Amino acid sequence: MGVLRSGCGESCRVRVENESFMKKFLRRLLILAVLLVVIVVVVPLFVRSRLHTTPAWYPRPKGDPVALAAAANQMDQKLIEMYRDAKQSSRESELRALHAGSAGGAPATSPGDLVKIDLTEEEINAFLAKWEQKFGWKERFSKYVTDPVIVLEDNQLILAGTARDWDTVVSIHFDVGIEKDGKLSVKVARVMAGTLPLPRTYFNGYAQKLLPAMDEKVLQLRDDVDIDASGCANGPAVSLAMAELLENILHDEPSEPVLFLPERVGHNSRSLPVRITGVKIADKTLSLAFEPMTVGQREALLQHLRGPQSTETAMVKHEP
Numbered sequence: 001m002g003v004l005r006s007g008c009g010e011s012c013r014v015r016v017e018n019e020s021f022m023k024k025f026l027r028r029l030l031i032l033a034v035l036l037v038v039i040v041v042v043v044p045l046f047v048r049s050r051l052h053t054t055p056a057w058y059p060r061p062k063g064d065p066v067a068l069a070a071a072a073n074q075m076d077q078k079l080i081e082m083y084r085d086a087k088q089s090s091r092e093s094e095l096r097a098l099h100a101g102s103a104g105g106a107p108a109t110s111p112g113d114l115v116k117i118d119l120t121e122e123e124i125n126a127f128l129a130k131w132e133q134k135f136g137w138k139e140r141f142s143k144y145v146t147d148p149v150i151v152l153e154d155n156q157l158i159l160a161g162t163a164r165d166w167d168t169v170v171s172i173h174f175d176v177g178i179e180k181d182g183k184l185s186v187k188v189a190r191v192m193a194g195t196l197p198l199p200r201t202y203f204n205g206y207a208q209k210l211l212p213a214m215d216e217k218v219l220q221l222r223d224d225v226d227i228d229a230s231g232c233a234n235g236p237a238v239s240l241a242m243a244e245l246l247e248n249i250l251h252d253e254p255s256e257p258v259l260f261l262p263e264r265v266g267h268n269s270r271s272l273p274v275r276i277t278g279v280k281i282a283d284k285t286l287s288l289a290f291e292p293m294t295v296g297q298r299e300a301l302l303q304h305l306r307g308p309q310s311t312e313t314a315m316v317k318h319e320p
Contacts, residue, residue, distance in 0.1 A: 183254035
């Protein structure tokens, strides 16, 4: 009897161990099945939801044409004032430089030369919409993006629009500021589709397509750039500077802190280059501080734009 009990005890123990193993196996199999369901079903649904969710910061369209026209006009007036103030400040700076040469070293610039301007998000977008028909900005990107808009968040400038391929809001977020050495920094902070962060390689793919065209554009413009005796740059100089800015953004490199103020808003006129000394983005407002460029700085800018291959001396040309 003792042997039978001993045999039964051993078989019972084995049976219990087998049952315990099967329970653990089935539990783990169930967990694995749940994980597979999450990966196959839930994750794509989550990604799709994030992909097609409109970000909270994305502005709702404003259909009031009177308000839009007023905002665009405010931007026009601010640009006119910026040009006038910068031109006056430049004249005063050059007069001090002339006096400094005869008086033995007075400073050519002063705190009074600094010009400041605040541009709201609404003004910027209304301005771009107003002049879009004349310059055809949207046509250049309409194959890829519709309804482009600029959004100003704290310390960031966002370019956003509806991507035709994805039928959702795609946005590029830039950190903008002035570095310690005075260079202008515009760096890509992140790229998003809806509220879903995209890998940087998504942006890099477009960058690689743009760079060859940008390099060709730069070479075409170099020989035509000019800054006249009044200190104003011609169209090719402005286009070249903007092309270099875009190239530097694509390469994550800083740029010359130069802003070009148009002599006549909305026309292909000459523009006055000024040096950006401060950038701040807060409360849906872009705040800029800038100062006039000296004759030497304008000559250096012209030399830079013409490039190291130029055989010409970097001098400001005088018009007859």
